[in-house]
Amino acid sequence: DVVVVGSVNADLVVGVDRRPAPGETVLGSDLATHPGGKGANQAVAAARLGGRVGIVGRIGDDGHGALLRGALAGAGVDLAHLAVTPGPTGVALITVGPDGDNSIIVSPGANARLTPDDVAAARDMIAAAAVVTFQLEVPMPAIEAAARAAASAGARVVLNLSPTAPVPAEVLALCDPLVVNEHEAAWLLGGPGEPERMARALLRSGPRSAVITLGADGVVVADAEATATIPSPKVEAVDTTGAGDAFTAALCLRLARGDALPDAARYATRVGAAAVRKPGAQTSYPTPGDLPD
Numbered sequence: 001d002v003v004v005v006g007s008v009n010a011d012l013v014v015g016v017d018r019r020p021a022p023g024e025t026v027l028g029s030d031l032a033t034h035p036g037g038k039g040a041n042q043a044v045a046a047a048r049l050g051g052r053v054g055i056v057g058r059i060g061d062d063g064h065g066a067l068l069r070g071a072l073a074g075a076g077v078d079l080a081h082l083a084v085t086p087g088p089t090g091v092a093l094i095t096v097g098p099d100g101d102n103s104i105i106v107s108p109g110a111n112a113r114l115t116p117d118d119v120a121a122a123r124d125m126i127a128a129a130a131v132v133t134f135q136l137e138v139p140m141p142a143i144e145a146a147a148r149a150a151a152s153a154g155a156r157v158v159l160n161l162s163p164t165a166p167v168p169a170e171v172l173a174l175c176d177p178l179v180v181n182e183h184e185a186a187w188l189l190g191g192p193g194e195p196e197r198m199a200r201a202l203l204r205s206g207p208r209s210a211v212i213t214l215g216a217d218g219v220v221v222a223d224a225e226a227t228a229t230i231p232s233p234k235v236e237a238v239d240t241t242g243a244g245d246a247f248t249a250a251l252c253l254r255l256a257r258g259d260a261l262p263d264a265a266r267y268a269t270r271v272g273a274a275a276v277r278k279p280g281a282q283t284s285y286p287t288p289g290d291l292p293d
């Protein structure tokens, strides 16, 4: 159904009362190590929903790589194109403050070594997919190669423009949809605005369709025919980490199964809402039986 070309990271999380100033040391909580990375999160989320999912990515030859491989395999993701680079797996160094606020440093590690050759090696897997999706935690040349390979094989291209970075116009023009949250949309458009207007402005910037996620307020979808706002189910939010990744994964899976964009987005808001009801990213991802109405 879906091939994810993207990042594979270990999330190293420490709780702190406050962050150290330069030259200072503070004590934090015990370290928690979780499987993460936007690419791996999306692959796990789509697989847990019952999708046939493959990942194109790179891990290091360290313990974090083994952790990530185990998490992906446990969800049933095809690992034939998860390559191993000598050296460290990507990590996100995360401190969580007393209000639940995150500060994050990402060290890309093996993710930075993903190349167009890795994408070429996965040609057959990409050609067999209905949807190929990427985020921007891996190098742009690999993403460009994947977008071209997907388009020439007739697969639908979905780009989650996160974290924000300039994207070549050629890649943007293939996106169907481009998926962003409100901050990313404002970055692309040079400022915030009313969500439906922003979605139409995004469309004019090149993609075939656009989706803006609005957290608890749901999502706006826009294509050449229509613009619509779809509400999120009301749930008690415990931890929103990885909600956007769960949303995008579910959207890709339903598009792969033939849903129209608004129908796929409606389903994906239920998956995003389910993911905020539990702590963590991958640990919070639902099976089809766990979804709110």
Ligand code: ADP
Residues within 6 Å of the ligand: 181, 182, 213, 214, 215, 216, 217, 218, 219, 232, 233, 234, 235, 237, 240, 242, 243, 244, 245, 247, 268, 269, 270, 271, 272, 273, 274, 276
């Ligand atoms: P990101 O995590 O990328 O910033 P959002 O916060 O927009 O993205 O969340 C992505 C999706 O997750 C939303 O469109 C929605 O479906 C779901 N979601 C996020 N926060 C909530 C919430 N508090 N209540 C219900 N659904 C939520």
